[in-house]
Amino acid sequence: MPDxxxxGERPYVALRGKVAMNEISAFADRMREVIDWLAAREIAPNDAPFFKYDVVDMEAGLGLEIGFPVDDLHSGEGEIVTGVLPAGRYASTTYHGHPDGLVDATRDLLAWADEKGLEWDADGDRWTARLEIYKSDPREVPNMADWDTELQFKLKD
Structure with a gap:
């Protein structure tokens, strides 16, 4: 059940790209670039990796960032960007299962918020913070059907 x-604010480091829906998994495979960038600068993530959907346009493509929260704000370079996930109220739910099921979990969260009369912090297709946080470490949970993913979508203040 969503909550x-x-x-609070959360600084992060991520790889930014524009991808089609069918290219998300290929883009996700580039997470290693963020890990290597952080390691080269001796910056440790302080929580699980996430996907941040900045633009959700099923026809024109997705503005997507994949990254990690970190303790302090840093300067990015090239495709590596930095930012701060804003403080505020978020609608949140945890989904257990293969990431293919996240489309349905997202639909359910959006419907729940609509039923509650909640308003997203978004301007059309552009979202302030729409996150999928991957809580399961693939090295410890190799079966993707056993993964836990938290959805956090920022609500209007």
Whole structure:
């Protein structure tokens, strides 16, 4: 069941790209670039990796960032960007299962918020913070059907 959670600011480092829906998994395979960038600068992630959907346009493509929260704000370079996930109220739910099921989990979260009369912090297709946080480490949970993924979508203040 979804909840509304209050979260503080969270600095992050990510790889930014524009991808079609059918290219998400190939883009996700580039997570290693973020890991290597962080390691080269001796910056440790402080939580699980995430996908941040900045633009959700099923026809024109997705504005997507894949990255990690970190303790302090840094300067990016090239395709590596840095930013701060804003403080505020988020609609949150945890999905257990293969990432293919996240489309349905997202639809369910959007419908729940609509039923509750909640308003997203978004401007059309552009979202302030729409996150999929991958809580399961593939080295420890190799079967993707056993993964836990938290959805956190920022609500309007």
């Amino acid at each position: 509304i959670v209050e979260l």
